Structure formats: C-alpha cells, structure tokens
Amino acid sequence: MAEKKTVVMGVIGSDVHAVGNRILEEAFTKAGFDVVNIGVLAPQEEFINAAIETDADAILVSSLYGHGELDCKGFREKCIESGLEDITLYVGGNLVVGKQEWEPTEDKFLEMGFDRVYPPGTLPEEPIADLKQDLGVTN
Amino acid sequence: MAEKKTVVMGVIGSDVHAVGNRILEEAFTKAGFDVVNIGVLAPQEEFINAAIETDADAILVSSLYGHGELDCKGFREKCIESGLEDITLYVGGNLVVGKQEWEPTEDKFLEMGFDRVYPPGTLPEEPIADLKQDLGVTN
C-alpha cells in the first residue's frame, strides 16, 4: 500500500458493546489501516473531532444496543458542518431495536447519509475489502 | 351406570401405533365401558364386524401414521350398508399427513360422517365425557 489510510472507529451513543469494536480494530490494523479507535460510549462529536484531528479518510460507526436509529440521526449533516464533506461513512451492528427485515433498515441508514450499512454478524473481511475499494487502495 | 355400553376401538389401516390404543382401552374400561379392542392394523371390515358381533354402541377409530384420510374413506357408508345405521363414530389421532391446521381436518372427517373428531394429543377424559353424553350415560 502506497500510503496508509486512516479510519476512525467507535461505538456510538450510550452503547458499551466493546467486543466487536476490539476485533474490528485488530482486523483493520492488520489490513494495513491506521486505526483511531475511540471505543464505546462515543458521541457523534467525538467521532468527528477524532476524524478532523487525524485527517481521517473514513469513519466506522458501530451500534449494537438498539438505539442506533436515535443515535445516528444527523451524523452526515454534522460531518458536513464540520468540514468533513467527503469522508466515507460506514455503519454496522445491530442497528435497530428487535429482529427486523434488513432492507428497510439498510435503506433507513443509507438515507441518513451512510455510504455502506452492515447487518448483524458481519465479519471484518467484508468492510475491509469495501473500504479498500471505496478509498481506492490497491494491494 | 345402569347398563354397560360397548365400544369397539382399534387403529385403522396399515397403522401399527399401539401405545395410545392401549391407553384408551385402559381408560374406557376404567370409565365403565365394555371395550372391544381390535388393536392395530385393523381394516374397516374388522371394526364393523366386531361392532355387529358385540352389538356395540360406538366405534372409536384411531389413525396416527398419516394415512387416515385414505383409510377412513367410506367408513360411514360401509357401516350403514352393514346395518349399523345409528352407531356413534369417533375418530382421532394424527389424522392427516403433516402438521396442518385443525379446522379443515376436522371438517373433512365430519363430512366423512364421523360424529366427533379429535386432534393429536387428546387425553382420554375428553372422549369419555363426550361419549357418555352422546350415549346418554349418566353417572
């Protein structure tokens, strides 16, 4: 990889699920990214500040506990306000309350401005491949 | 009970499920009926002959193995042909192939001329009470 890309990742809102986050950090680091992991219980601002500070290429938002819908509202807008017009935004986890059909959930988060939305149980390989593609990383 | 009522029971067709039959025999006997149990693998004729020979008041047909629909066709007609115009006919067990809704199954067997139709898992108490009522037995 010519130049390392930077991703900010964390678990949004009042969510404390730390295990998936730890594994994503490990996997993205191994895949050659510079990972800035802000951990659990992270408000939108913290993601954005970390992204600004580190000049990040992408933000990966996790939400497991069911309040993802409430917590992610306005994330894209806030990014734009903060000058992160072009940043790549991914979101994944157990995004809504309850076992629901996937398509409507995906659409909801795509509409909110996320570039890609991942269902429960996603393995790291998939978003890694996607992110390399989206950021034009070749290896 | 003034006078003992006689019931013929058995398991129809190529069906060998013997356990429920044994329990029904025990329960109806204890409840004061004269039980003529023709056991498993019983063709329609055997039920009818036993009923004629013992001047029975009712016939209880079991079918567990899924061919009940095929095996019970024409049972009522054959009873009438044989002179058993007024005999009470019950049928029960796992009457059709597969887990199906109960109402259509019940209707199907009622239409075939059975007086009462019992779903899987019926305990003996229920048909005993019903039969006492249908035969006008008081105790």
Added chain:
Amino acid sequence: MKLENKKWDLEKFKQVRAEILGQWPTGEAVDFDEAIAYHKNLPTEKVMADKLAKAKEEGISLIQPRAGVALIDQHIELLQFLREEGKADVLPTTIDSYTRQNNYQEAADGIKESRNEGRSLLNGFPAVNHGVEGCRKLVEALDAPLQVRHGTPDARLLAEITLAGGFTDYEGGGISYNIPYAKEVSIEQTLYDWQYVDRLIGLYEEHGVKINREPFGPLTGTLVPPSVSHSVAIIEALLAVEQGVKNLTLGYGQCGNLIQDVAAIKTLEELAEEYLADYDDVMLTTVFHQWMGGFPQDEAQAFGVISWGAATAALAKATKVIVKTPHEALGIPTKEANAQGLRATKQLINMLKDQEFASNDKLEKEKEMIKKETRQILDRVFELGNGDLVQGTVKAFTAGVIDIPFAPSRYNAGNILPARDNEGAVRYLNPGNLPFSDEVLKFNQTKLEERGKEELREPNFQMVIDDIYAIGKGKLVGRPRE
C-alpha cells in the same frame, strides 16, 4: 423351512430370490452383477460404511434425519434441502407404510394420487414401485450416503431393489422390524425373511461392496429398558454376521436420564464387541435415537427435547444420531422443520464434540446392571435354543424371555411393564418372564420404590401411563398430577 442360525447356501438363496423378484414388476430390473459394478463406481462419500468408519475414528457423531415423500423429484429436493439447510451428514429414505406392509398396489395408488394432488399423500418413499432406476436417481442426485429406513417385516424385495439401486445402508431386522411393526407375523417368518436380506448383503460384501446394516434399536420407542433393546440388537447383529454382514450399526433410543443413556451406548458397544468376538472384520458403530416416544406439541419445547438428545449423543460419543423435528408430535415434518431439528442438533454435536462424559461410580454401576441384565437375557436365549440363536429367539419370544413393552405383535408376550425411577431412568416395574437374577430384580424394585416413596403411591400401571405422557407434557418423570 428349517430355521437355524446358519449361513444360507447360495443355491437356496437363488431359489428364493427368483420368487422374490417376481413379487412386483420392478423386481425384474434387478441384476446383481451389474449392481456390484454400480456400487464399485460409487465415490467413497456415498458409501455409508466408509463415512461411519471415519466418524468412529475421529470420535464425532454424524447426524441423520428421517424423510421420505411419494415422488422421486420431490424426494430428491427434500433430501438436498436437508443436506444443505440441515447439514445432514448422511441421508435416509423413509419408506411409506403401504410398502412396509408389501401393499405395492396401494402404494401405486398413493403415487398416482400424489401426482394428481401435487403433494405427497404417502408417509414415505415407495421404493419398490419406483424401482432400481428410481433409486439410482436419488443416489446420483445426492452427495451423501443413503440408507433405507422402513419398518418392514418382509423386506426382501425392498432390499433387492434399493441395494441394486445404490443404497449403501439398510435398517431393520427380524425382531426389530416385526414386533413393533406387525401384529400377525410370526417371529419365525421374519427371522427367515431377514436371513435372506442379511445373506443378500453378505453377498454384496463377498463381492467387495460394503453395505451397512442397522438393526432398529428403539423398537416401540416407548420406555424400552436398555437391556431389552440391547438383547435384540445383539441377536440381530449375530444373525446378520452369520449371513456375511460385515458392517453393523447398533442402535438405542434415548430414555432421557443422562447416566442411563450414556451407559447404554457404552455397554451396547462393549457387549456387542464381546458377543461378536468370534467374527472377524466386523466394523461396529452405534446410533443414538433422539427420544422416540410422544413429543410435546409446542415447537420450543420440542427443540428442548431434540437438543437434549443431541447433547446426550455427543457426550456418549455415539457414531450417529437420528434426529427428530419440532413437528414430531403433530405430523410428518415439512422440510423446513426437519432442517431445524438438524441444525439444533448439529449445533450441540459441534459444541460438545470435544467433551466426553467422564466416568463416575454411578455410570459404572449403571453399566454393570445393563450388562448383567442383557447377559442374563442372552444366556437364556442361547440355552432355549440349545446353542442355536434362531431357535432360541423364537422360543424366547414364546416364553416371554424377550419381551418388548407396548408392542402390537401377537407374538410378543407383552408381560413386562417399564416405569421411570426417581431420577428418570427406565426400570422394570413388572419384569414379566425376563430371566433376571434376584440381584437384578431387587435393583429394579428398589429403584422404583424410591420413586413410589417420593410420590406417596405404589408403583403401578397409572405410573406407567403418567410416564408415557410425561415428555409430551414437559417433564421426564410422570409425577402424579397436582
């Protein structure tokens, strides 16, 4: 016919064979030499004995559903589904009840009606009617070994057709497919008919083709004490190997008490090895049937029962598990329900495959008693036959020395009554004429008295009835209703 436990000579076999193959038009298509060639071309992953040997070596438990529908294409679709969605390791073909009673005409009608209605009106696959060619369509479409599962007292034509058709495993036996499955068929008759089947399989083996044989372990599936089913399994095993069978899977139906069930699988293997010691080259494996009696209607509860069977099988290290479905209490399962039972089972088999039930005093005691009981029955059987096992078996049934609870057969004494003890293990409430020593009788009695004391009632037939309903009603021991 003079019935003895002796390998049939080929002449006699061929004579009978001509007659058998004439029983239904599809018999004509059976060509033994061609069948041998066909089998020899089967890849190893379609050969049951190979797959079982591998599982035994690796100490894992294979999972197998029951399944069969009237029409070939639908049956293939069903089995493919169970393989893909249920991760079934080995496949069955359950035969319909008309075929089991040799009513091929009714089976033919059932096929026709099923075609007309577009759904299966038969409770299994009518293999005789579909013939050798029909069977091979299955074998060729599927990537796992196929076994015939039925319940047929006279299963000779069925064996000829399905084996020539490429099946590599055949369930049943002269006792286990008679007593629970027939009313008026004598033991002599079925022992004779199954000698034919075993001899046929022996012939395949002599020609270098492995056909696995599996006596039907659970019998009536309802509170069968391990020593009853072990006795039958070992007799059928001995009769089979005498005719040349080389690959045997002996079975046992879960009773529900973990220690008894583990002890049962262990002793089944140990006893069989002991009794078969004189025969070379026999490959012995075990199959554990998830609870074979009445199931709860509720699917979640049924999953509980299925999972407990899976866990027990894994801890006991049975070579194979026969899997029930969440529809069990209500009717033949949809393919989806069937796959669900398989997936729940596979989850537990995989989670427990590296765990074994560690021995302890209770397990050892249980094993000891099962062995004693089984040996006492088998000793008397040999005695009754003056050393001939076939004669001994016939006499044992007449004398009630072998006796299977809740069996429909007139040829079964029907004297014994089983009931659960206070921990749910199945014991002899009434030992009938089983030739048990005082020690054994006392052991069983004490165990049941323990329960009686707990329930403040004498052990009696009501207890047996309560036990029959118990698992269906969400428990193991049929405690008095509150």
Added chain:
Amino acid sequence: MKLENKKWDLEKFKQVRAEILGQWPTGEAVDFDEAIAYHKNLPTEKVMADKLAKAKEEGISLIQPRAGVALIDQHIELLQFLREEGKADVLPTTIDSYTRQNNYQEAADGIKESRNEGRSLLNGFPAVNHGVEGCRKLVEALDAPLQVRHGTPDARLLAEITLAGGFTDYEGGGISYNIPYAKEVSIEQTLYDWQYVDRLIGLYEEHGVKINREPFGPLTGTLVPPSVSHSVAIIEALLAVEQGVKNLTLGYGQCGNLIQDVAAIKTLEELAEEYLADYDDVMLTTVFHQWMGGFPQDEAQAFGVISWGAATAALAKATKVIVKTPHEALGIPTKEANAQGLRATKQLINMLKDQEFASNDKLEKEKEMIKKETRQILDRVFELGNGDLVQGTVKAFTAGVIDIPFAPSRYNAGNILPARDNEGAVRYLNPGNLPFSDEVLKFNQTKLEERGKEELREPNFQMVIDDIYAIGKGKLVGRPRE
C-alpha cells in the same frame, strides 16, 4: 469521601439520600416508611427471596427472562405474556440504556417517541421516569416477584424508586455494573454508589423487608474465566452484606464446557459460603446465565445453545437460570421469541430436575483449580487493601490483580486474554497480572498447549478471536478455519 468497607451510618446515608432523590422529579414520591408498609403487604409469591429460598430447598431451578419496553401498559402485557406463555417463574424488568447512563431526559424523549410511534423505541423500561407509582402498577398487575435488571454504574435513584415501587430484587454491583458497562467511571465512584444501594437494601432488611441482591455474574459475557467472575461476585457479596444485605444470588455466565460449568456453580456456592461465614443469616442462592456471548443467528441453532444452557443449569442445580431467546443474535426479542426461549428451557429444567451431575475426578480437579485461582486473587485483594476490601478492590484493578476480559472500562487493566482449551473450557492464555501460583499458571498453560498441538498453531490472539466467533458459528472451540 473516605472509602472503606464499613457500614454507612444512617446520618451519612440520609444526607446523600436527599441529594439522590432530587436528581429527577420522580424522586420526590419516595417515602421510605410507606414503602416498608407497602412491601409488608405484598403476598409471599411476589417476594423474590421467598421464592428463591423455596426453590433452593426443593433443589429446582427457576427460570427468568430478560424483558423491558418503554411504556407501562405494554411492559405489563409483555411480562404477563412471558408468565403465561413462557411459564417464567420470576420476572425481570430490564432498564433502558439511557436510564442506565442516568440520561433521564433522553429516556423521557424515548417514552414520548414510543407513545407517538406506538412501539418501543427504548431498549428497556425507563423506571425512573415512570416513578414509584408506575412501578407499583407492574407489581400489582403481576403474580410473580419482579427484579430490576440494568447495568447502571450509578443506580442509586433507580434503586430508591424501584424498591419503593415494590420490586423485591435488584441486580448489579460496584464492579459488575461498572467495568462491563462504563468507560470513564472510576471504581471508587461505583463502589461508593453501590454502598449506598446496599445500605438502602440493608435498611429495608432492618425493617423486616426482604430485598434480594444479585451481583451481575457474567460481566462482559465473553470468555470470562470462572475465577475472574467468582472473585468479583464474592467481593460484591461481601461489600453488600457489610451494608446489611441479607439475601444474595451470585451469578455465573455459562462458558459451555459441562464440567467447567458445573464446577463453577458448585465452587461459587462453596467459596461464597466460606467467605461469608462471618455474617449470620445470609441466604445464598445461585444464578446461571445461559451463554452470554455472541449467538448464532439461526433460530434452530440458537435453540440448541439455549437448551444446552438449560441442561447445564439443571445438572448443576443452580437456583435460577437467566434465559436467552432465539432472536438473541439479531435484536431485542419479540414476546413470542422470548416465551419460546423460556419454554425450551422449562422443558429441560423439568426433564432434568431429578438428575444431578455425579461427581468424578475431572469435576473435582476443575473445582480445585477454580477455588485455587479465586482464592489467590482474593487473598491478594485483601493484602492490597491491608484488610479493607474496598481499598483492596480499587488497588487490585489498578494493579490488574482483578482484570476482566474485553471490558470497555479505562479502569480495567485489560491485560488478560482468555481462550478455550481443547475441550472448550475457558483458560488463561495471558494471565496478565493475576496473582497466580506457578501451579495455576502451569495448569492453564498445559491445557492451552494441548489445544495448540491439536490445531498445529501457537495459542495466540487469533485463537481468542476464533473463540469469540465460535458459538455464533455453530461450535464451541474456535478451530482454525478450514
């Protein structure tokens, strides 16, 4: 604040109390004396400690779901459903995540939005916002004891309101509801806040009202070795009884290896009795959590996992089982899915209630090692605190002498790494700074080397990752992918 393990005097308690009750308008409605009277009028079947004591005596395992929705009526309906359709023995009220973080305003918004949308947008019941009166509506509508289940570092106001509201059981603790549930909250802070909660419950006890306390056993739910969770449970138990708590349920989250899990429940009870020996009148019970880590998405497989937890709990004779649902991997369950998990569990609890796991060498060895490990941790904690358990605990976390795997908290060292051994028992791959003897270290190392040899790889972090995914992918031990 000077933090020590000493019963708060009433003066101090009352001072803090005034402040707590002022944190949100609903605090005003709390009237302690009236609450005592209210509790005294509760029928015994609504009192958790009574129900637990009875279960313990009878040797049966009670079943309990997790459940909570935003609105009172819907929450009542949900719990009634779980009681009727799931046969839940005791009931929960799971608190939403905003309330857990003391964000009562966000909870209020969630209630409003839930009312508007006619469905719960909160992942639990916001009990503080609903207040004493709201809680009592639940208590009065339901015929089983209610427990608060949450995950709240500062749970003082929640305790005041729910206990005055008639709840008779309260989950959590200064460690177990901090380290897995918070990032920036110090241990000092939560130990202090939970002393308040325990003192409050002590006060209820002093007034003759039994409130059961349940430290949260499973912690992060992910490969937590028994000696880690036992150490925490025993510390929280000791801290609680010091403040006057009398009824305690100690918990453990299933790891999946039968012997380890049975050993864990047995040692948890034995060790706790030993450590609590100086305190009179403490009623001790145990709770077993069905697998708390990642679940399979497929419902049939999930039923397998649920059933295995149920079976293990029954064989270990835990007093209570917390039940998972077939929706676990995907989202908060519907009430139907919740009831299904309960029914599968109940089936197995009932089928196994008369069976106990008979002891053997492996179990004894496992118990011995869990006890050694736990004692070594606790000894050092006491040492670090110069005899004071609170001080010892604080220092132990700083030093990594207590260390919880995969915890989000900054106050947790996060040095240890657990991994499964070749039979699926959870061992220490990296013991971090846990104060283990050479014997213990060697034991763990040997066990993991056994697995490494089997898998032809060095035990490392990849093994841990494989183990984290394993159950979700249908196995227990995370073998290398093929």
